[in-house]
Amino acid sequence: MPDETRPVLLRVRGVGRRYAGVTALAGIDADIRGGEVLAIVGENGAGKSTLLKILSGVVQPSDGSLEIADARGALAAVELDGVRDATRAGIALVHQELNLAENLDVAGSIHLGREPSRFGLLDRRRMHGDARRWLARVGLDIDPGTLCGTLPIAQRQLVEIAKALSTESRVLILDEPTSSLTTRETDRLLEIMDELRRAGVAVVFVSHHLDEVMKIADRVIVLRDGRKTGELARGEYDRATVERLMVGRDIAASERRGVAADAAVRLEVAAVTSAHRRKRAVSFSVRAGEIVGLAGLVGAGRTEVLEAIAGVTPHGGEVRLDGQQLAGGASARVRHGVAIVPEDRARNGLFLENPVAMNLSLAWIDRTSRARLVDRRGEGGLVSRMIARMQLRPPQPARRVQTLSGGNQQKAVIGRWLAVDPKVLLLDEPTRGVDVGARAEIHAEVRRLAAAGSAVVFASSELEEVLLLADRIIVMHEGAIAGELAAHEATEVAIMHLATGGGARAHQTGPHA
Amino acid sequence: MKRALGIIGIFLAILVFSIFFAENFTTGINLMQLTNRTALYAVLALGATLVIVTGGIDLSIGSVVCLSGIMTPWLLIEKEWTPWQAIPTVLALSAFIGLCHGLLITRLRLQPFLVTLCGLLLYRGIARWMTGDQSQGFMGEYGDVRAIALAKFTIPGLTDYRLPATVIPALVLAVVIGLFLSRTVWGRWLLATGRNESAARYSGVPTAWLVTGAYVACSLLAGFGGMLFIFDIGSAQPSDFGNFYELYAIAAAVLGGCSLRGGEASIVGVLFGVATLRVLQNTITLAGYSSQIEFAVVGGVLLLGVAADELIRRYAARRLERAGAAART
Numbered sequence: 001m002p003d004e005t006r007p008v009l010l011r012v013r014g015v016g017r018r019y020a021g022v023t024a025l026a027g028i029d030a031d032i033r034g035g036e037v038l039a040i041v042g043e044n045g046a047g048k049s050t051l052l053k054i055l056s057g058v059v060q061p062s063d064g065s066l067e068i069a070d071a072r073g074a075l076a077a078v079e080l081d082g083v084r085d086a087t088r089a090g091i092a093l094v095h096q097e098l099n100l101a102e103n104l105d106v107a108g109s110i111h112l113g114r115e116p117s118r119f120g121l122l123d124r125r126r127m128h129g130d131a132r133r134w135l136a137r138v139g140l141d142i143d144p145g146t147l148c149g150t151l152p153i154a155q156r157q158l159v160e161i162a163k164a165l166s167t168e169s170r171v172l173i174l175d176e177p178t179s180s181l182t183t184r185e186t187d188r189l190l191e192i193m194d195e196l197r198r199a200g201v202a203v204v205f206v207s208h209h210l211d212e213v214m215k216i217a218d219r220v221i222v223l224r225d226g227r228k229t230g231e232l233a234r235g236e237y238d239r240a241t242v243e244r245l246m247v248g249r250d251i252a253a254s255e256r257r258g259v260a261a262d263a264a265v266r267l268e269v270a271a272v273t274s275a276h277r278r279k280r281a282v283s284f285s286v287r288a289g290e291i292v293g294l295a296g297l298v299g300a301g302r303t304e305v306l307e308a309i310a311g312v313t314p315h316g317g318e319v320r321l322d323g324q325q326l327a328g329g330a331s332a333r334v335r336h337g338v339a340i341v342p343e344d345r346a347r348n349g350l351f352l353e354n355p356v357a358m359n360l361s362l363a364w365i366d367r368t369s370r371a372r373l374v375d376r377r378g379e380g381g382l383v384s385r386m387i388a389r390m391q392l393r394p395p396q397p398a399r400r401v402q403t404l405s406g407g408n409q410q411k412a413v414i415g416r417w418l419a420v421d422p423k424v425l426l427l428d429e430p431t432r433g434v435d436v437g438a439r440a441e442i443h444a445e446v447r448r449l450a451a452a453g454s455a456v457v458f459a460s461s462e463l464e465e466v467l468l469l470a471d472r473i474i475v476m477h478e479g480a481i482a483g484e485l486a487a488h489e490a491t492e493v494a495i496m497h498l499a500t501g502g503g504a505r506a507h508q509t510g511p512h513a
Numbered sequence: 514m515k516r517a518l519g520i521i522g523i524f525l526a527i528l529v530f531s532i533f534f535a536e537n538f539t540t541g542i543n544l545m546q547l548t549n550r551t552a553l554y555a556v557l558a559l560g561a562t563l564v565i566v567t568g569g570i571d572l573s574i575g576s577v578v579c580l581s582g583i584m585t586p587w588l589l590i591e592k593e594w595t596p597w598q599a600i601p602t603v604l605a606l607s608a609f610i611g612l613c614h615g616l617l618i619t620r621l622r623l624q625p626f627l628v629t630l631c632g633l634l635l636y637r638g639i640a641r642w643m644t645g646d647q648s649q650g651f652m653g654e655y656g657d658v659r660a661i662a663l664a665k666f667t668i669p670g671l672t673d674y675r676l677p678a679t680v681i682p683a684l685v686l687a688v689v690i691g692l693f694l695s696r697t698v699w700g701r702w703l704l705a706t707g708r709n710e711s712a713a714r715y716s717g718v719p720t721a722w723l724v725t726g727a728y729v730a731c732s733l734l735a736g737f738g739g740m741l742f743i744f745d746i747g748s749a750q751p752s753d754f755g756n757f758y759e760l761y762a763i764a765a766a767v768l769g770g771c772s773l774r775g776g777e778a779s780i781v782g783v784l785f786g787v788a789t790l791r792v793l794q795n796t797i798t799l800a801g802y803s804s805q806i807e808f809a810v811v812g813g814v815l816l817l818g819v820a821a822d823e824l825i826r827r828y829a830a831r832r833l834e835r836a837g838a839a840a841r842t
Contacts, residue, residue, distance in 0.1 A: 353776070354708060
C-alpha cells in the first residue's frame with residue numbers, strides 16, 4: 001500500500017482519453033505523492049504517453065478529472081489547458097526527445113520564456129546566478145554560459161531537469177529519461193531522482209527498463225491496453241509480477257515449429273552496426289524457409305537493422321546473401337533479391353496518388369523488361385494475378401491506392417515484392433493498422449513465401465504477432481541482441497524479460513563508443 | 514491525355530479569339546513564324562518537364578540558352594572552329610552543366626532552386642565576360658549549318674505556308690520523351706521518384722541517378738534549344754538573349770498539367786502549353802496592345818490555369834472520398 005503519511009500533490013480520478021472514438025486510456029486512478037517516485041510501465045501502446053500528456057496539460061482528458069493540492073494540502077479539481085497551466089500548477093514534464101534549443105547557452109535555456117530583465121534588457125548576471133543554483137541541484141558542474149548544442153546527451157538531460165525544477169515544480173514528470181543514457185549516467189540520474197524525492201518532490205517517470213524501476217520506484221503503476229492492470233508498492237512487486245501484468249494474456253505458441261537444421265543459410269548479418277545511436281554490432285543468420293521475428297521495445301534498433309540489411313541506410317559490418325557479400329545501396333540489393341516492407345507505408349512504401357497497378361508492378365517491371373520497355377500486356381496480367389493472390393479489395397487495378405483501407409494498402413506493398421519472389425523479405429511492423437482479417441491473409445502470404453525458400457525477417461511490437469508468425473525470435477534491447485528464443489520455448493513474459501534488459505547478454509555487450 | 518484536355522481547351526479558346534480579333538494572325542508568314550517559335554520553346558519546355566517530373570526545378574535554362582547560343586557563333590567566327598568541333602563541344606558543355614546540377618542536388622543534397630539560381634547568374638555572367646558583352650552573330654556565313662533551323666518545307670496544297678524545320682526536332686523530342694515516360698522502366702521510375710522519392714528508394718529505384726539524368730537532359734535540351742534559337746535569329750546580345758526563357762518553359766509545363774510537386778506529366782499538354790503562350794504573345798503584338806503588357810497577360814493566364822486545375826483536382830478528390838466513404842459503409 002502507498003505510504004499514507006506522504007501528502008498527495010496530484011490526484012488522478014477516473015481519467016480517460018479517446019482519440020477519434022478509439023480509447024487510448026480509460027478509468028485511471030492514481031495518487032501522486034510528494035517525496036515519492038512513481039514509475040509507470042507498460043507495453044508499447046499501453047497508454048503511458050497519453051497519461052503523461054494529460055498530467056502535463058498537453059492533452060485534456062475525455063473523462064475524469066485531475067485534482068491538485070493547494071499550499072495547505074487541500075485538493076481541488078483543475079483543468080490543465082496547455083503546458084503553461086500545468087507549469088503554473090507546479091507540474092513540469094521533461095520530454096523523451098530533448099527540447100533544448102542548441103543555439104542557446106545553458107542559462108538561457110533554463111530561463112527560456114521567463115527571462116529575468118532589468119529596464120527591458122536581459123539581466124544576465126541574475127540568469128547565470130539562478131542557473132548555477134539549479135544546476136547544482138541536479139549535480140551538474142558546468143558553466144551556465146556553455147552552449148547546449150555542445151553538451152553530451154546526459155548533461156542536456158540534466159539541464160532539462162534543472163529547467164523543470166526552476167519553475168518551482170512540485171511534480172516532476174520524466175518520459176523515458178534514461179533511454180539515451182549509458183549505465184553510469186543512468187545511475188547518476190537515479191541518484192538525483194532520489195535526492196529530489198528526499199526534498200519532497202513527487203517524481204513520476206516512464207521507463208522501458210524494469211531494472212531501473214526496481215531500483216528506484218516507491219510504487220509502480222502497470223498499464224495495458226489503456227487500463228491500469230496493477231499498482232504495486234515497493235516490497236509488493238518483483239520483476240516477474242510486473243512482466244505478467246504488462247503482458248497479461250497467455251498466447252498459444254507459434255503454429256510453426258522451426259526449420260530443418262540442414263537448410264542452407266540464406267542471409268547472414270555479420271557484425272552490422274546500423275543507424276541506431278548505440279552503434280552496437282548485431283549478428284545473426286537466417287536459413288532458407290525460416291521466419292525470424294525481431295522483438296523489442298520502441299527504439300531497440302529493430303527498424304535500423306532491417307534498413308541496414310536492405311541497404312536503405314549505410315551500415316558497418318557485412319550482409320551476405322547465399323554467401324555473397326551485398327554491397328551498395330537499396331537499388332543494388334533489390335536486384336539481388338532483397339525486399340523491404342517499411343514501417344511507415346505512406347511515407348516509404350506507397351505512391352498514394354498512383355493506381356494500384358503501378359504500385360504493384362514497380363519492382364516487377366525491371367525484371368521482365370526488354371530494352372527497358374515496360375511489358376504492358378504482361379503488366380496487366382501480373383497485376384490481376386497479384387490482386388487475386390493478395391485478395392485486394394476492391395479488385396480494381398486503376399483505383400488510387402489512397403482510397404484503399406489500411407490493410408489493403410499494406411497488401412499492396414507486400415504484393416509488390418511477392419511479384420518478384422524475393423530471396424530475403426524484410427518486414428517492419430507488417431500488420432500495423434491492419435484489421436484482423438487482412439492480418440491473417442498477410443501472415444499466410446509470408447508463410448507461403450518462406451515455404452518456397454525465402455528467408456524472412458520481420459519486426460513487430462506486438463508480441464502476439466511475433467509468437468504467431470516466427471520460427472525463431474530475436475529480442476533486441478538498446479541496439480543489441482538481448483537474446484534468442486526458439487518459437488516453442490518463447491512466451492510473452494520471456495520476450496518482455498529480454499526486451500526490458502533482463503537478459504544476461506545485454507549487460508555483457510557494453511556500448512561501442 | 515486526360516490531363517491535357519484543360520490546356521487544349523484554353524488553347525482553342527485563345528486561338529479562336531486570335532483568329533477573329535488579331536489582324537494578320539492567319540497570314541502564312543505569321544503562322545510560319547508562330548510554328549517556328551512554338552517548336553523552339555517546346556525544346557526548352559520538354560527539358561524543363563523532365564526536371565519538374567522529379568519534383569525539382571531548373572531556373573538556369575535561359576542562361577544555358579544564352580551561353581550555348583552565344584558560344585556557337587563565337588567559336589565559329591571568333592575562334593574559327595569548324596561546326597564539327599563547335600557544335601559537339603557546346604552540347605557537351607550543356608550536358609556537363611546539367612551533370613553538375615544533378616550531382617549537387619543528389620549528392621550534396623542542395624535544393625534545386627538554389628543550385629539552378631546560382632546557375633542562372635553564373636552562366637549568363639560567363640557568357641557576357643567571354644564575349645566582352647559584344648553581340649555575337651554569324652556575319653552572314655554558315656548558311657548551311659543554320660539551315661537546321663531556317664529551312665522550310667513545302668506542304669503540297671499550301672501556297673503561302675511552309676513548315677519550319679525546327680518542328681522536326683521538337684516533335685521527335687516530344688515523341689521520344691513521351692514514350693520514355695510512359696513506356697520505359699526508367700520513365701516509370703522517374704515518375705515514381707517524383708511522386709514519392711523515399712518510397713521509390715525503398716523499392717529499389719536508383720533515384721539519385723535518375724534525378725541527375727533529368728538535370729543532364731534538361732540542360733542538354735536548353736543548350737540544343739539555344740543553338741537552334743541562334744541559328745534562327747542569326748545574332749544576339751549576351752546581356753539579354755534567353756532572358757526569362759526558363760520561366761516560359763516552366764509556365765508551359767505547368768499549364769500543360771505538370772505538378773511542381775512532381776510525379777505527373779503530360780507531353781501533349783506541355784506542347785499545348787507552349788503553343789498557348791506563343792499564341793498569346795503573338796496576339797498581344799498583332800492586336801495592337803502594347804507589348805509591354807505581355808508579361809502581365811502571361812502571368813494572369815498562368816494563374817488562372819493553375820487555380821482552375823487545383824480547384825478541379827480538389828473537387829475530384831472530394832468526390833472520390835465521398836464515393837470511398839459510401840463504399841465502406
